[in-house]
Amino acid sequence: MIPSDAPGAPGSRPVLLSDYRAPAWRIEHVELACDLDIDASEIRARLALRRNGAGAAPLRLDGEGLALRSINLDGRALEPGEYMLDAEGLTVPGARDGSVLETVVRVEPAKNTALEGLYLSGPRETGFLLTQCEAQGFRRITYCLDRPDVLARYTVTLRADRARFPVLLANGNPDGAGALPDGRHWARFVDPHPKPSYLFALVAGRLEHIERDYVTAEGRAVKLRIFAEADAIGRCGYALDALERAMRWDERVYGRNYDLDVFHIVATHDFNMGAMENKGLNIFNAKYLLADPDATTDDEYRQIEAVVAHEYFHNWTGNRVTCRDWFQLSLKEGLTVFREQSFSADMGSPALKRIEDVSTLRRAQFPEDAGPLAHAVRPAQYCEINNFYTATVYEKGAELVRMLAGRLGADGFRRGTDLYFARHDGQAVTVEDFLKALGDANGLDLMPYLDWYRQAGTPRVRAREVYDAATRSYALTLGQHTPPTPGQAQKRPLPIPLRVALFARDGRLLPLRLEGEAAAAGEERVLELTAAEQTFRFVDVPEPPLPSLLRGFSAPVIVESDEAPADLAFRLRHESDGYNRWDAGQRLAQLAFDAALRGGPGTALVAWCEALAALFDDAALDAALLAELLTPPSAVELGERCAELDPDAVHEARETLENSLAARLGAALEPRYRALHAQADGTLDAAAQARRRLKRRVLDLLCRHDPARGHASARLQFDGAHGMTDRLAALAALVRSGAREAGDALARYRRRYDGNALALDKWFALQAQVPAATALQRVQALMRDPAFTLRNPNRVYALLRSYAQGNPVGFHRADGAAYFWLVERLRELDAINPSVAARLATAFNGWRRLEPVRRRQAQQALAALAADAPRLSRDLADILERTLA
Ligand code: ARG
Numbered sequence: 023m024i025p026s027d028a029p030g031a032p033g034s035r036p037v038l039l040s041d042y043r044a045p046a047w048r049i050e051h052v053e054l055a056c057d058l059d060i061d062a063s064e065i066r067a068r069l070a071l072r073r074n075g076a077g078a079a080p081l082r083l084d085g086e087g088l089a090l091r092s093i094n095l096d097g098r099a100l101e102p103g104e105y106m107l108d109a110e111g112l113t114v115p116g117a118r119d120g121s122v123l124e125t126v127v128r129v130e131p132a133k134n135t136a137l138e139g140l141y142l143s144g145p146r147e148t149g150f151l152l153t154q155c156e157a158q159g160f161r162r163i164t165y166c167l168d169r170p171d172v173l174a175r176y177t178v179t180l181r182a183d184r185a186r187f188p189v190l191l192a193n194g195n196p197d198g199a200g201a202l203p204d205g206r207h208w209a210r211f212v213d214p215h216p217k218p219s220y221l222f223a224l225v226a227g228r229l230e231h232i233e234r235d236y237v238t239a240e241g242r243a244v245k246l247r248i249f250a251e252a253d254a255i256g257r258c259g260y261a262l263d264a265l266e267r268a269m270r271w272d273e274r275v276y277g278r279n280y281d282l283d284v285f286h287i288v289a290t291h292d293f294n295m296g297a298m299e300n301k302g303l304n305i306f307n308a309k310y311l312l313a314d315p316d317a318t319t320d321d322e323y324r325q326i327e328a329v330v331a332h333e334y335f336h337n338w339t340g341n342r343v344t345c346r347d348w349f350q351l352s353l354k355e356g357l358t359v360f361r362e363q364s365f366s367a368d369m370g371s372p373a374l375k376r377i378e379d380v381s382t383l384r385r386a387q388f389p390e391d392a393g394p395l396a397h398a399v400r401p402a403q404y405c406e407i408n409n410f411y412t413a414t415v416y417e418k419g420a421e422l423v424r425m426l427a428g429r430l431g432a433d434g435f436r437r438g439t440d441l442y443f444a445r446h447d448g449q450a451v452t453v454e455d456f457l458k459a460l461g462d463a464n465g466l467d468l469m470p471y472l473d474w475y476r477q478a479g480t481p482r483v484r485a486r487e488v489y490d491a492a493t494r495s496y497a498l499t500l501g502q503h504t505p506p507t508p509g510q511a512q513k514r515p516l517p518i519p520l521r522v523a524l525f526a527r528d529g530r531l532l533p534l535r536l537e538g539e540a541a542a543a544g545e546e547r548v549l550e551l552t553a554a555e556q557t558f559r560f561v562d563v564p565e566p567p568l569p570s571l572l573r574g575f576s577a578p579v580i581v582e583s584d585e586a587p588a589d590l591a592f593r594l595r596h597e598s599d600g601y602n603r604w605d606a607g608q609r610l611a612q613l614a615f616d617a618a619l620r621g622g623p624g625t626a627l628v629a630w631c632e633a634l635a636a637l638f639d640d641a642a643l644d645a646a647l648l649a650e651l652l653t654p655p656s657a658v659e660l661g662e663r664c665a666e667l668d669p670d671a672v673h674e675a676r677e678t679l680e681n682s683l684a685a686r687l688g689a690a691l692e693p694r695y696r697a698l699h700a701q702a703d704g705t706l707d708a709a710a711q712a713r714r715r716l717k718r719r720v721l722d723l724l725c726r727h728d729p730a731r732g733h734a735s736a737r738l739q740f741d742g743a744h745g746m747t748d749r750l751a752a753l754a755a756l757v758r759s760g761a762r763e764a765g766d767a768l769a770r771y772r773r774r775y776d777g778n779a780l781a782l783d784k785w786f787a788l789q790a791q792v793p794a795a796t797a798l799q800r801v802q803a804l805m806r807d808p809a810f811t812l813r814n815p816n817r818v819y820a821l822l823r824s825y826a827q828g829n830p831v832g833f834h835r836a837d838g839a840a841y842f843w844l845v846e847r848l849r850e851l852d853a854i855n856p857s858v859a860a861r862l863a864t865a866f867n868g869w870r871r872l873e874p875v876r877r878r879q880a881q882q883a884l885a886a887l888a889a890d891a892p893r894l895s896r897d898l899a900d901i902l903e904r905t906l907a
């Protein structure tokens with residue numbers, strides 16, 4: 023591993039946004055010559071330097087874990103006293119404006135288990151070399167100004183043994199290749215677009231590829247190529263199709279065209295994150311690229327399409343216009359996630375997509391916002407930037423862009439992004455620049471939205487209503503408050519767009535006319551809540567209406583309302599918009615859960631079951647939407663409702679919901695299952711996917727209602743499945759319902775997919791998530807499976823993260839055994855891959871809200887690890903320190 027020279031968090035100073043200074047130096051041109059090999063690679067860098075501004079600061083370059091072999095300034099070798107080396111970089115006092123600095127360093131790819139910088143993917147005999155630079159990996163490859171506001175043109179020459187490394191790739195356009203003595207060869211790439219160092223990438227190894235010709239709307243001919251190892255190249259076709267769809271969409275919807283002669287994507291099984299948008303050379307975690315009907319589920323097909331699009335969209339939102347500093351990370355990530363979500367909505371069902379995105383936000387981001395790691399979409403400080411690739415920066419950031427887009431309307435938003443690209447192409451900019459461009463293009467001041475970027479925590483919106491029959495008026499009073507978060511005790515009111523409608527008792531929507539308006543303006547409108555409290559008075563309201571608030575989830579807030587179970591059930595039956603209907607059902611399920619937890623009366627539960635039973639027979643309802651309606655909120659979301667969390671009690675109460683629903687649907691389940699199963703095929707069209715989604719849900723309920731029939735059906739489905747969606751759903755049903763057949767099915771799956779890493783990950787993840795007191799023993803046993811390794815991030819996430827973050831009952835044991843066990847795994851993992859260890863450690867996020875017995879155990883386990891902070895990575899120490907603060 024590349025030694026992490028940075029000290030642990032206690033000693034390390036945070037980086038502050040308020041300390042930002044423009045760089046004292048610029049680099050006009052980076053020329054790299056890389057002699058690549060598994061154990062040692064030699065990187066020769068030639069930097070054309072410029073002073074930036076009038077200052078006299080000496081040249082200071084970032085560099086970590088590099089062995090410096092030689093250093094030349096303007097053609098002259100420097101003496102030891104002419105430069106200063108330390109653990110974080112290199113100072114060269116003699117550099118002047120216009121100087122050229124040449125360094126030669128040696129790095130050790132095979133020892134790099136942190137997977138940042140230059141590393142080896144796969145076994146040393148057959149694997150390939152690749153890089154990951156975002157956020158600060160380039161400094162592990164060569165000495166440089168490793169910050170996003172230094173944009174340089176790159177020329178990269180790669181040299182390696184031809185037999186061992188037949189394919190050589192870097193960013194930009196190919197610019198020649200040829201043979202060298204001793205069986206070696208070279209290839210050169212020139213990237214005409216100035217870019218920050220975090221977008222640098224190279225790849226070298228034995229890779230196959232598929233390709234397709236593409237012509238952009240502007241007429242540029244582009245070769246699209248996807249590279250993968252021989253056993254994976256047959257699974258890249260779907261991603262290539264998705265790429266083409268994404269490119270066309272970006273031309274049509276944002277007017278953005280691709281800007282190089284080649285667009286390359288490479289798949290690897292060894293990757294810390296999902297994928298990386300390196301200019302013209304995207305690198306993907308295989309999980310988000312490889313697809314085949316036998317091993318890929320419907321959900322995964324959709325994810326692959328989304329991630330391929332996401333990385334492609336970064337070419338404009340991230341690469342052509344990049345971030346000034348890492349505090350602005352959401353400038354590119356929030357915007358790109360929003361673009362990706364819009365694309366996916368267009369490719370499939372917008373209502374379903376919205377349901378999925380909101381439920382992800384509630385499961386992943388709301389808990390983050392409510393816990394010790396809460397941070398603003400644009401944080402004001404960080405110790406380790408790797409720890410800020412979070413649901414807040416990505417998903418909440420996307421919601422902020424969605425609010426802005428909603429405020430401007432489709433045409434206004436397009437005018438805004440057009441101006442943003444025109445004004446800032448080739449620049450490294452800030453969130454303010456983004457808001458300013460969107461505002462300027464529309465003659466609006468959007469700066470009030472900046473508070474959304476600066477303020478952490480999920481706002482609560484409370485609604486009170488008064489209907490006055492005498493004046494036929496309806497007053498809706500909306501109040502907002504945001505709970506305190508670490509370091510931010512006081513919160514300001516935010517501009518909150520609330521899309522609302524009013525239902526009449528017959529299920530129709532009422533025309534909306536606010537007091538003082540001449541006429542009604544439609545049946546749905548956006549109320550802008552800007553103060554701590556505001557009253558909106560509707561007139562001409564013929565009867566006490568039923569309000570439908572936050573339609574389409576128009577702002578990332580929690581609406582606290584006292585809506586009665588009967589009213590929620592009414593909206594669950596009558597809402598015309600899929601998202602609102604789903605949300606009404608979720609709220610009703612939450613009320614049913616609250617009552618079950620307190621052992622209170624089951625009014626809400628009955629209302630929920632009755633409404634769903636009616637919808638179950640509604641032939642007009644889309645099958646996929648029905649599947650979502652039939653699913654109560656996750657245990658994680660429900661746990662967020664508890665002031666003091668007992669995961670066992672949450673689980674029991676949620677089981678009451680599931681079992682009651684299964685009992686209510688009862689005899690209707692099996693025929694529905696059979697009807698859906700009779701239509702089973704392996705096709706990927708929306709209707710077939712929707713049927714599989716509903717079938718999975720119906721099978722789960724059937725296994726509860728009638729285990730004998732449920733298990734028999736699941737067994738048949740497992741044996742005869744047309745594809746992975748049905749196979750995995752059947753396996754999950756057997757395992758989760760404790761079927762006798764489960765063990766045998768698991769063993770057969772294990773054998774069938776031996777050697778298929780992505781399929782095995784699903785096998786590990788499924789078992790890690792079975793809610794049972796014995797989950798820890800099961801996970802420990804799975805760690806002894808020959809296919810398990812702590813060195814592969816996907817495997818670690820599949821087993822350890824699925825357990826620690828996806829199995830509250832199994833992980834949060836009252837005896838604390840799982841906490842102490844996880845802490846030991848974190849120690850081991852930290853020595854291998856700090857960023858994966860840090861990510862896994864966020865499983866302790868909610869520890870302070872646990873009931874007292876578990877809380878004490880968690881605190882002890884965490885404190886024991888934190889006591890070792892000086893020996894831990896900065897990544898892990900930072901998470902621990904903030905979690906315990
Ligand atoms: N920019 C990549 C994306 O689009 C993620 C890079 C993650 N890198 C990291 N150091 N955490 O999602």
Ligand code: ZN
Binds near residue numbers: 332336354355358
């Ligand atoms: Zn991204």
